[in-house]
Amino acid sequence: MADNKQSNTPAVSMSAVNKWFDDFHVLKDINLTVADGEKIVICGPSGSGKSTLIRCICKLEDHQRGSINVLGTELNDDIANIDEIRREVGMVFQQFNLFPHMTVLENCTLAQTLVRKKSRKEAEAIAMGFLEKVRIPEQANKYPGELSGGQQQRVAIARSLCMNPQILLFDEPTSALDPEMISEVLDVMVSLAEEGMTMVCVTHEMGFARRVADRVIFMDEGEIVEENDPMTFFDHPENERTKLFLGQILAH
Amino acid sequence: MNTSNQTLNDVLAPPKPSFGGVLKQRLFNTPLDAVITIVCAGLLFYLLYNVIDWAFLSSIWKAEDEPLCRDATGACWSVIDARHRIIMFGLFPFEEHWRSTVACVVMILTIVLSCVPWFWSAVRLGLLWILGFGTFYILMHGGIFGLTEITPERWGGLALTLFIFAAVSIIGMPLSVILALGRRSKLPVIAKMVGLFIDFFRSLPLLTILFTAAVITPFLLPGWLQGDKLYRVIVGFAIFFACYQAENIRAGLQAIPPGQDEAGLTLGLSYWQRVGRIQLPQAFRNSLPAIVNQFVITFKETSIVTIVGFFEILASGSAAFGTGQWTAHYIEVYVFIGLIYFIFVFSLSRYGAYLERKLRVGHG
Numbered sequence: 260m261a262d263n264k265q266s267n268t269p270a271v272s273m274s275a276v277n278k279w280f281d282d283f284h285v286l287k288d289i290n291l292t293v294a295d296g297e298k299i300v301i302c303g304p305s306g307s308g309k310s311t312l313i314r315c316i317c318k319l320e321d322h323q324r325g326s327i328n329v330l331g332t333e334l335n336d337d338i339a340n341i342d343e344i345r346r347e348v349g350m351v352f353q354q355f356n357l358f359p360h361m362t363v364l365e366n367c368t369l370a371q372t373l374v375r376k377k378s379r380k381e382a383e384a385i386a387m388g389f390l391e392k393v394r395i396p397e398q399a400n401k402y403p404g405e406l407s408g409g410q411q412q413r414v415a416i417a418r419s420l421c422m423n424p425q426i427l428l429f430d431e432p433t434s435a436l437d438p439e440m441i442s443e444v445l446d447v448m449v450s451l452a453e454e455g456m457t458m459v460c461v462t463h464e465m466g467f468a469r470r471v472a473d474r475v476i477f478m479d480e481g482e483i484v485e486e487n488d489p490m491t492f493f494d495h496p497e498n499e500r501t502k503l504f505l506g507q508i509l510a511h
Numbered sequence: 512m513n514t515s516n517q518t519l520n521d522v523l524a525p526p527k528p529s530f531g532g533v534l535k536q537r538l539f540n541t542p543l544d545a546v547i548t549i550v551c552a553g554l555l556f557y558l559l560y561n562v563i564d565w566a567f568l569s570s571i572w573k574a575e576d577e578p579l580c581r582d583a584t585g586a587c588w589s590v591i592d593a594r595h596r597i598i599m600f601g602l603f604p605f606e607e608h609w610r611s612t613v614a615c616v617v618m619i620l621t622i623v624l625s626c627v628p629w630f631w632s633a634v635r636l637g638l639l640w641i642l643g644f645g646t647f648y649i650l651m652h653g654g655i656f657g658l659t660e661i662t663p664e665r666w667g668g669l670a671l672t673l674f675i676f677a678a679v680s681i682i683g684m685p686l687s688v689i690l691a692l693g694r695r696s697k698l699p700v701i702a703k704m705v706g707l708f709i710d711f712f713r714s715l716p717l718l719t720i721l722f723t724a725a726v727i728t729p730f731l732l733p734g735w736l737q738g739d740k741l742y743r744v745i746v747g748f749a750i751f752f753a754c755y756q757a758e759n760i761r762a763g764l765q766a767i768p769p770g771q772d773e774a775g776l777t778l779g780l781s782y783w784q785r786v787g788r789i790q791l792p793q794a795f796r797n798s799l800p801a802i803v804n805q806f807v808i809t810f811k812e813t814s815i816v817t818i819v820g821f822f823e824i825l826a827s828g829s830a831a832f833g834t835g836q837w838t839a840h841y842i843e844v845y846v847f848i849g850l851i852y853f854i855f856v857f858s859l860s861r862y863g864a865y866l867e868r869k870l871r872v873g874h875g
Binding site: 317319342343345346348349350352354356357358359360369370373374415418419422 | 768770771773774776777778779780781784788789792793796870
C-alpha cells in the first residue's frame with residue numbers, strides 16, 4: 260500500500276506554510292515538493308528557518324498556516340496517528356541525540372521492538388546489518404559516551420535506518436563534529452543517496468551538495484530565496500543574497 | 512635488561528609520594544600545623560578512649576538484676592538483654608513474637624531483593640512486593656491459617672518501622688513519578704494543579720499531615736473508605752514523601768536535553784514509551800543522590816508516627832526503659848536503637864553509592 264502511494268504522491272509537499280515563534284515570523288509562505296527518491300539540500304545563514312522547516316516535516320514543530328503533506332497524509336492537529344507518520348520519517352540531529360543509557364545496539368533495537376513489534380533477535384540482526392553499513396559493527400556493545408562524535412553520528416544514522424524510513428531528514432548532521440570526522444559521516448550519507456533514499460538535508464557541506472543533491476535550496480529570513488540544481492546554484496547563483504552567502508562560506 | 516628498564520622508567524609518570532611524605536606535608540608542614548595536629552589527635556584519642564571504656568571496658572553485659580549495674584561506671588548492656596523483646600516488638604503479644612520476627616525477615620528480604628537489578632521490571636517487582644507484603648500481612652495480622660488475629664494497633668517495634676517505610680516507599684514512588692510527570696505536562700491545567708498539590712503538601716509539617724490522616728479524616732470519609740488508622744497514616748505519609756520525591760525526579764527530568772525526547776518522537780515512540788524507556792531511566796540516574804537522600808530521611812522520619820499512637824521501634828524503646836527498674840539506662844537503649852537505624856540507613860546509602868557506580872557505565 261505504501262508503495263502505491265509512493266509512485267503517485269510526492270514524499271513531501273508543503274504549500275504556503277507559515278510559522279511563528281510568538282511574534283517572530285520564522286517561515287514565510289514556504290512551497291516545497293520533494294519527490295520520492297529525491298535528494299534536497301537546504302542551506303542558508305543561521306536563523307533563516309531551515310532547521311524549523313525540516314522539523315515541521317516530522318512535526319517536531321507545528322505550523323500555523325498552510326498545509327504539509329507527508330507520504331500522502333496531511334499533518335494537522337486532528338490526526339491521532341502522527342506517530343505512524345513519524346515512524347516513516349527518520350531524522351538525524353546535529354547533536355546525535357543517542358540514548359546515553361543504552362548500548363549502541365540497544366539504541367538501534369529499541370524502536371524496532373516497541374514500534375515495529377519485531378522480536379529481539381530479529382531487531383538485533385537488522386541493527387547489526389545497518390551498523391555494518393555505517394562501518395561500526397564492532398562498537399555494538401559500547402555506550403554512546405565511549406564513541407567519538409563521528410561514530411555517534413553514524414550510529415544515529417543506523418538507528419534511523421533500522422526503522423526502514425521512507426524519508427530521511429538531516430539537521431546539520433556534521434556541524435557538531437571535529438573536522439577530521441566529517442567525511443566519515445558524509446561518506447555514509449553519500450552511499451545512502453546512491454541507494455535512492457529520499458533525503459532532505461540541512462547542511463553547509465557544499466561538496467556533498469554538489470555530489471548528491473538533485474536540488475539545492477537557499478533560505479534566508481524564513482523564505483526560500485533560490486532553488487536550483489547544484490551546478491547552476493553554485494556556478495551561476497541568481498539572487499544577490501545567495502551570492503553573498505556563497506561568497507562567505509566558500510571564501511576560504 | 513637493566514638499560515631497557517631505565518628507559519621505561521624515564522617515560523613513566525613520577526612515583527606517587529609516600530604515605531609518610533604526604534602525612535608530613537599535610538599535617539606537620541609548619542610548627543603551627545604540628546601543634547594543631549597534636550592537639551586534635553589528643554582530643555580524638557581522649558574521646559575515643561572514653562567511648563570504648565564506657566561501651567566495652569567498664570560495661571556490664573550480663574546482670575541478673577538491675578541493682579548490680581548501679582556501681583558500674585560503664586554501660587549496662589543487660590538492659591538490652593532484659594528488655595529487647597519490647598524494643599523489637601512493642602505491644603505485639605509475647606507468645607506471637609516469632610511471627611513478627613519472620614515478618615521482619617520477609618520484609619527485609621523483599622527490600623533487599625528489589626535492589627537486585629534482575630527484579631527491575633514492573634512484573635517482577637510487582638509480584639515480589641505482592642508476595643512480600645502478603646506474607647508480612649498474614650504473619651502480622653493473622654486471622655487465617657490458625658493464626659490469632661492481631662490488629663495493627665498492637666503492631667510495634669522494628670516490624671512496624673519496616674512496614675511503614677516499605678509501604679510509604681511503595682505507594683510514594685509511583686505517585687512521585689506521576690506527580691513529576693504531571694508538573695511537566697504540556698497542558699497548563701494539569702501542570703498548575705499538580706504544582707499546587709505538591710506545594711500545598713510540602714508547605715505542611717509532616718506532623719500535621721499525620722494528625723489529619725489519623726484523627727480528622729474519619730470525620731470526612733465514609734466508613735468503608737476510612738480503613739485502619741495505620742493505613743490512613745501511611746497514605747498521608749506517602750503523599751508527603753511523594754511530593755518531595757517528585758521534585759527530585761523532576762530535577763532529573765529537567766536535566767535531560769530536549770533532543771532525547773525528540774529522538775524518541777522521530778522514531779515513532781509513544782508518550783509512555785518515551786517516558787518509560789528514555790526519560791525516567793535518565794532522570795533516575797541524574798537525581799539518584801537526591802532520591803536516595805529522600806529514602807534515608809523517610810526511614811528515620813518513620814519515628815514520627817509515635818505521635819499518633821504507634822509504637823514503632825523508637826517509641827517501643829522508650830517504653831522499654833520507661834517503666835520499672837531500668838529507667839536509668841535510657842542511653843544504652845538509645846545507642847542500641849541508633850545502631851539498628853544505622854545498619855539500615857548505612858546499607859541504604861552504600862547501595863545508593865553502588866548504584867551510582869553501576870549506572871555511570873559509559874559516562875566517563
